[in-house]
Amino acid sequence: MSGWKKSDWRSKPRVQMPDYPDQAALNAVEAKLSKYPPLVFAGEARRLKEALGKAGRGEAFVLQGGDCAEAFDQFSADAIRDTFKVMLQMAMVLTFGAKVPVVKIGRMAGQFAKPRSAPTEVIDGVELPSYRGDIINELDFTEAARVPNPEKMLQAYMQAAATLNLLRAFSTGGYADVNEVHRWTLGFTEADEAERFRDMANRISDTLDFIRAAGVNSERQHALRQVDFYTSHESLLLEYEEALCRVDSTTGQNLAGSGHMIWIGDRTRQPDGAHVEFAKGVLNPIGLKCGPSMTSEDLKKLMATLNPKNEMGRLTLIARFGAGKVADNLPRLIDTVSREGANVVWVCDPMHGNTVKSNTGYKTRPFDAVLREVQEFFAVHKAEDTIPAGVHFEMTGLDVTECVGGLKEVSYEDLKDRYHTACDPRLNASQSLELAFLVAEQLTS
Ligand code: PEP
Ligand code: MN
Numbered sequence: 402m403s404g405w406k407k408s409d410w411r412s413k414p415r416v417q418m419p420d421y422p423d424q425a426a427l428n429a430v431e432a433k434l435s436k437y438p439p440l441v442f443a444g445e446a447r448r449l450k451e452a453l454g455k456a457g458r459g460e461a462f463v464l465q466g467g468d469c470a471e472a473f474d475q476f477s478a479d480a481i482r483d484t485f486k487v488m489l490q491m492a493m494v495l496t497f498g499a500k501v502p503v504v505k506i507g508r509m510a511g512q513f514a515k516p517r518s519a520p521t522e523v524i525d526g527v528e529l530p531s532y533r534g535d536i537i538n539e540l541d542f543t544e545a546a547r548v549p550n551p552e553k554m555l556q557a558y559m560q561a562a563a564t565l566n567l568l569r570a571f572s573t574g575g576y577a578d579v580n581e582v583h584r585w586t587l588g589f590t591e592a593d594e595a596e597r598f599r600d601m602a603n604r605i606s607d608t609l610d611f612i613r614a615a616g617v618n619s620e621r622q623h624a625l626r627q628v629d630f631y632t633s634h635e636s637l638l639l640e641y642e643e644a645l646c647r648v649d650s651t652t653g654q655n656l657a658g659s660g661h662m663i664w665i666g667d668r669t670r671q672p673d674g675a676h677v678e679f680a681k682g683v684l685n686p687i688g689l690k691c692g693p694s695m696t697s698e699d700l701k702k703l704m705a706t707l708n709p710k711n712e713m714g715r716l717t718l719i720a721r722f723g724a725g726k727v728a729d730n731l732p733r734l735i736d737t738v739s740r741e742g743a744n745v746v747w748v749c750d751p752m753h754g755n756t757v758k759s760n761t762g763y764k765t766r767p768f769d770a771v772l773r774e775v776q777e778f779f780a781v782h783k784a785e786d787t788i789p790a791g792v793h794f795e796m797t798g799l800d801v802t803e804c805v806g807g808l809k810e811v812s813y814e815d816l817k818d819r820y821h822t823a824c825d826p827r828l829n830a831s832q833s834l835e836l837a838f839l840v841a842e843q844l845t846s
Pocket of ligand 1: 469516635665666667668690691721753825
């Protein structure tokens with residue numbers, strides 16, 4: 402974008418960003434990060450944009466998923482592997498249902514900064530600044546822990562780099578072999594409660610047997626043992642984003658080097674605000690969260706600002722209204738898109754509109770509400786004759802108890818057992834795969 406500078410956001414109104422108390426320390430961190438290598442490359446971001454473009458046309462389907470917030474103290478190879486693994490299982494089931502390739506995008510390797518509903522939080526009469534994600538401050542409820550510390554950006558960068566390194570190794574090093582992935586899924590469908598998915602799993606087995614018999618096997622076909630796996634996060638902490646912004650040497654375009662795709666949250670999408678200003682100038686695919694307060698007028702402005710060339714794949718609209726609210730909100734936005742003749746990729750985030758507080762105090766999400774929102778999203782697109790291009794989940798490969806419901810039922814009582822999220826509740830491995838089967842059924846019906 403000509404004339405745009407990566408620092409232009411600084412002159413725009415900003416929300417949800419920390420005020421760092423030590424400006425010199427912040428400057429030093431920004432200077433350091435600006436010299437570090439980017440985490441992703443322009444060609445990869447362009448390839449993802451093309452893949453998203455296909456999804457927008459119904460020739461692919463998007464699966465975006467991962468933690469609400471990555472955490473420093475939960476960083477481990479096993480956690481990365483397990484989320485990657487369940488996403489591959491889900492992708493395979495969805496490929497079978499949708500009969501198109503699945504574009505796999507982790508909320509990983511950079512998903513550290515969180516917008517909050519209030520700037521402070523009160524516990525037992527004590528008021529402290531809210532936790533804003535490990536890249537900014539700490540979850541501990543003490544005054545010192547809640548002070549924004551710019552040094553944390555360096556740790557976030559290192560964790561993101563190591564996460565991406567492992568994801569790249571898993572994607573190409575044999576771990577993603579379709580036969581292995583399906584074997585794991587058979588482990589899930591063997592359980593009594595998963596009986597209703599056994600038929601689909603067996604049909605996938607038959608398909609794999611058939612292609613193997615026909616001489617197409619993973620030893621010979623790279624496509625059967627390698628995957629493209631992309632990273633994404635909310636572009637919230639703009640000092641971090643600017644410091645990792647790089648000029649692509651072949652085209653002179655600007656790249657957000659912090660992840661393949663970045664998105665703008667529902668709380669930071671002011672058309673004239675800092676977050677939109679930053680995103681508009683980078684070549685990466687951009688996501689835009691659309692909640693119930695998104696007006697047609699705002700959407701119109703945002704589409705014009707973020708995708709002036711009307712490139713298919715550049716802009717993904719991530720609808721997050723809540724079960725029971727999709728029919729009231731999505732049609733008017735679809736109407737705006739069609740009146741503008743805009744090319745967009747519609748993805749459903751059935752998590753953020755369905756958060757409830759349990760009477761034991763835990764934030765949770767009922768599996769049934771999550772499923773219902775996805776179903777409503779598909780139904781509206783069917784009625785409007787538009788394309789539901791994918792899904793966006795907060796999920797983990799770990800066996801946590803954060804969302805209630807599912808075949809291996811998590812009850813409200815169970816929430817306390819393995820509630821590990823630093824922010825919003827995630828679907829566990831079993832709930833994630835179950836949801837993939839249910840979405841796949843929906844796609845085939
Ligand atoms: C999120 O994706 O974690 C998030 C905060 O979403 P939203 O901006 O849609 O509320
Ligand atoms: Mn969240």
